[in-house]
Amino acid sequence: MNWKGKHVLVTGGTSFIGSSLADALVSRGAIVRVVDDLSAGRYEYISRLVESGSVEFIKGDLLDAAIAARSVRGIEYLFHLAAIHGGRGYVDLHNVECSMNLVLDGQLFREGIVKTIDWYVNNRNPDEVRSQLQSMLTER
Numbered sequence: 001m002n003w004k005g006k007h008v009l010v011t012g013g014t015s016f017i018g019s020s021l022a023d024a025l026v027s028r029g030a031i032v033r034v035v036d037d038l039s040a041g042r043y044e045y046i047s048r049l050v051e052s053g054s055v056e057f058i059k060g061d062l063l064d065a066a067i068a069a070r071s072v073r074g075i076e077y078l079f080h081l082a083a084i085h086g087g088r089g090y091v092d093l094h095n096v097e098c099s100m101n102l103v104l105d106g107q108l109f110r111e112g113i114v115k116t117i118d119w120y121v122n123n124r125n126p127d128e129v130r131s132q133l134q135s136m137l138t139e140r
Protein backbone atom coordinates (compact mmCIF):
# COMPACT_ATOMS: atom_id res chain seq x y z
CA MET A 1 0.00 0.00 0.00
CA ASN A 2 1.40 3.36 -1.01
CA TRP A 3 0.19 5.93 1.55
CA LYS A 4 1.87 8.92 -0.03
CA GLY A 5 -0.64 11.78 -0.40
CA LYS A 6 -3.56 9.67 0.84
CA HIS A 7 -6.05 11.44 3.12
CA VAL A 8 -6.44 9.25 6.20
CA LEU A 9 -8.59 9.65 9.30
CA VAL A 10 -7.63 7.92 12.55
CA THR A 11 -10.46 8.00 15.07
CA GLY A 12 -9.27 7.54 18.64
CA GLY A 13 -5.91 8.70 17.36
CA THR A 14 -4.64 9.98 20.71
CA SER A 15 -4.75 6.46 22.16
CA PHE A 16 -1.51 4.55 22.48
CA ILE A 17 -2.36 2.43 19.44
CA GLY A 18 -3.96 5.25 17.46
CA SER A 19 -1.07 7.67 17.95
CA SER A 20 1.46 5.00 16.88
CA LEU A 21 -0.66 4.40 13.80
CA ALA A 22 -0.82 8.14 13.04
CA ASP A 23 2.96 8.32 13.39
CA ALA A 24 3.44 5.34 11.04
CA LEU A 25 1.08 6.86 8.46
CA VAL A 26 2.83 10.26 8.57
CA SER A 27 6.21 8.60 8.09
CA ARG A 28 4.77 6.95 4.95
CA GLY A 29 3.64 10.26 3.48
CA ALA A 30 -0.07 10.14 4.33
CA ILE A 31 -2.05 13.30 5.07
CA VAL A 32 -3.40 12.42 8.49
CA ARG A 33 -6.32 13.73 10.50
CA VAL A 34 -6.99 12.54 14.05
CA VAL A 35 -10.28 12.90 15.87
CA ASP A 36 -10.54 12.13 19.56
CA ASP A 37 -12.52 13.47 22.51
CA LEU A 38 -9.55 12.84 24.85
CA SER A 39 -11.80 10.83 27.17
CA ALA A 40 -9.11 8.17 27.39
CA GLY A 41 -6.46 9.33 24.91
CA ARG A 42 -3.67 11.77 25.61
CA TYR A 43 -2.91 14.80 23.46
CA GLU A 44 0.80 14.47 24.37
CA TYR A 45 0.95 11.32 22.22
CA ILE A 46 0.35 13.35 19.06
CA SER A 47 1.38 16.89 20.09
CA ARG A 48 4.69 16.65 18.20
CA LEU A 49 2.87 15.62 15.00
CA VAL A 50 0.22 18.32 15.38
CA GLU A 51 2.66 21.08 16.21
CA SER A 52 4.91 20.17 13.27
CA GLY A 53 1.88 20.38 10.97
CA SER A 54 1.99 16.67 10.08
CA VAL A 55 -1.38 15.86 11.67
CA GLU A 56 -4.61 17.80 11.82
CA PHE A 57 -6.32 17.28 15.17
CA ILE A 58 -10.04 17.60 15.81
CA LYS A 59 -10.96 17.44 19.47
CA GLY A 60 -14.53 16.23 19.55
CA ASP A 61 -17.04 13.57 20.43
CA LEU A 62 -17.90 11.30 17.49
CA LEU A 63 -21.35 10.74 18.98
CA ASP A 64 -22.00 14.27 17.74
CA ALA A 65 -23.08 13.97 14.08
CA ALA A 66 -21.54 17.33 13.20
CA ILE A 67 -18.14 16.19 14.50
CA ALA A 68 -18.41 12.90 12.59
CA ALA A 69 -19.31 14.76 9.39
CA ARG A 70 -16.46 17.24 9.80
CA SER A 71 -14.02 14.44 10.55
CA VAL A 72 -14.66 12.42 7.40
CA ARG A 73 -14.73 15.41 5.05
CA GLY A 74 -12.20 14.82 2.26
CA ILE A 75 -11.07 11.50 3.75
CA GLU A 76 -10.21 8.46 1.59
CA TYR A 77 -9.18 5.95 4.24
CA LEU A 78 -10.56 5.50 7.73
CA PHE A 79 -9.03 3.67 10.67
CA HIS A 80 -11.76 3.55 13.29
CA LEU A 81 -10.20 3.02 16.72
CA ALA A 82 -12.38 5.31 18.85
CA ALA A 83 -14.37 3.22 21.28
CA ILE A 84 -15.74 3.04 24.75
CA HIS A 85 -14.11 -0.06 26.16
CA GLY A 86 -12.31 -1.50 29.14
CA GLY A 87 -10.42 -4.54 30.28
CA ARG A 88 -11.62 -8.09 30.77
CA GLY A 89 -15.24 -8.20 31.98
CA TYR A 90 -16.02 -4.61 31.00
CA VAL A 91 -18.57 -5.62 28.36
CA ASP A 92 -20.49 -7.77 30.86
CA LEU A 93 -20.66 -5.05 33.49
CA HIS A 94 -21.07 -1.96 31.29
CA ASN A 95 -23.72 -2.89 28.72
CA VAL A 96 -25.09 0.62 28.35
CA GLU A 97 -21.70 2.25 27.84
CA CYS A 98 -20.67 -0.41 25.31
CA SER A 99 -23.92 -0.06 23.38
CA MET A 100 -22.94 3.54 22.67
CA ASN A 101 -20.26 2.13 20.36
CA LEU A 102 -23.03 1.09 17.98
CA VAL A 103 -24.16 4.71 17.75
CA LEU A 104 -20.58 5.85 17.35
CA ASP A 105 -19.94 3.31 14.56
CA GLY A 106 -23.24 4.26 12.93
CA GLN A 107 -22.30 7.94 12.71
CA LEU A 108 -19.08 7.10 10.91
CA PHE A 109 -20.66 4.49 8.64
CA ARG A 110 -23.36 6.93 7.63
CA GLU A 111 -20.88 9.69 6.93
CA GLY A 112 -18.44 7.23 5.34
CA ILE A 113 -21.07 5.91 2.95
CA VAL A 114 -22.12 9.41 2.00
CA LYS A 115 -18.50 10.35 1.37
CA THR A 116 -17.63 6.96 -0.26
CA ILE A 117 -14.58 6.21 1.79
CA ASP A 118 -12.60 3.46 0.06
CA TRP A 119 -11.27 1.45 2.92
CA TYR A 120 -12.38 0.87 6.47
CA VAL A 121 -10.56 -1.04 9.18
CA ASN A 122 -12.91 -1.92 11.99
CA ASN A 123 -11.59 -1.86 15.52
CA ARG A 124 -14.08 -4.52 16.63
CA ASN A 125 -12.00 -7.19 14.92
CA PRO A 126 -8.62 -7.33 16.68
CA ASP A 127 -7.21 -9.85 14.18
CA GLU A 128 -7.98 -7.55 11.28
CA VAL A 129 -6.47 -4.54 13.07
CA ARG A 130 -3.36 -6.52 13.98
CA SER A 131 -2.79 -7.90 10.47
CA GLN A 132 -3.41 -4.53 8.79
CA LEU A 133 -1.06 -2.74 11.17
CA GLN A 134 1.57 -5.45 10.86
CA SER A 135 1.55 -5.32 7.08
CA MET A 136 1.70 -1.51 7.16
CA LEU A 137 4.62 -1.45 9.52
CA THR A 138 6.65 -4.09 7.71
CA GLU A 139 6.12 -2.98 4.12
CA ARG A 140 8.59 -0.57 2.56
Ligand SMILES: NC(=O)c1ccc[n+]([C@@H]2O[C@H](COP(=O)([O-])OP(=O)(O)OC[C@H]3O[C@@H](n4cnc5c(N)ncnc54)[C@H](O)[C@@H]3O)[C@@H](O)[C@H]2O)c1
Pocket residue numbers: 011012013014015016017018035036037038039040041042060061062063080081082083084085104123126129
Ligand atom coordinates in the same frame (compact mmCIF):
# COMPACT_ATOMS: atom_id res chain seq x y z
N1 LIG B 1 -5.36 -2.47 23.68
C1 LIG B 1 -5.62 -3.66 23.11
O1 LIG B 1 -5.09 -4.71 23.49
C2 LIG B 1 -6.58 -3.75 21.94
C3 LIG B 1 -6.74 -4.96 21.27
C4 LIG B 1 -7.62 -5.03 20.16
C5 LIG B 1 -8.32 -3.90 19.75
N2 LIG B 1 -8.15 -2.75 20.43
C6 LIG B 1 -8.90 -1.60 19.96
O2 LIG B 1 -7.99 -0.58 19.52
C7 LIG B 1 -8.53 0.71 19.84
C8 LIG B 1 -7.53 1.52 20.65
O3 LIG B 1 -7.29 0.81 21.85
P1 LIG B 1 -6.50 1.40 23.07
O4 LIG B 1 -6.18 0.25 23.95
O5 LIG B 1 -5.40 2.26 22.59
O6 LIG B 1 -7.72 2.16 23.80
P2 LIG B 1 -8.07 3.64 24.16
O7 LIG B 1 -9.24 3.63 25.07
O8 LIG B 1 -6.87 4.33 24.65
O9 LIG B 1 -8.57 4.18 22.73
C9 LIG B 1 -9.82 4.65 22.42
C10 LIG B 1 -9.70 6.11 21.99
O10 LIG B 1 -10.97 6.55 21.56
C11 LIG B 1 -11.23 7.82 22.12
N3 LIG B 1 -12.68 7.94 22.20
C12 LIG B 1 -13.54 7.20 22.96
N4 LIG B 1 -14.80 7.61 22.76
C13 LIG B 1 -14.76 8.61 21.85
C14 LIG B 1 -15.76 9.43 21.25
N5 LIG B 1 -17.06 9.31 21.55
N6 LIG B 1 -15.36 10.36 20.35
C15 LIG B 1 -14.05 10.52 20.04
N7 LIG B 1 -13.07 9.76 20.59
C16 LIG B 1 -13.41 8.82 21.48
C17 LIG B 1 -10.53 7.82 23.46
O11 LIG B 1 -10.23 9.10 23.97
C18 LIG B 1 -9.25 7.03 23.14
O12 LIG B 1 -8.21 7.86 22.69
C19 LIG B 1 -9.85 0.47 20.61
O13 LIG B 1 -10.91 0.57 19.69
C20 LIG B 1 -9.73 -0.97 21.08
O14 LIG B 1 -11.00 -1.58 21.20
C21 LIG B 1 -7.29 -2.63 21.51
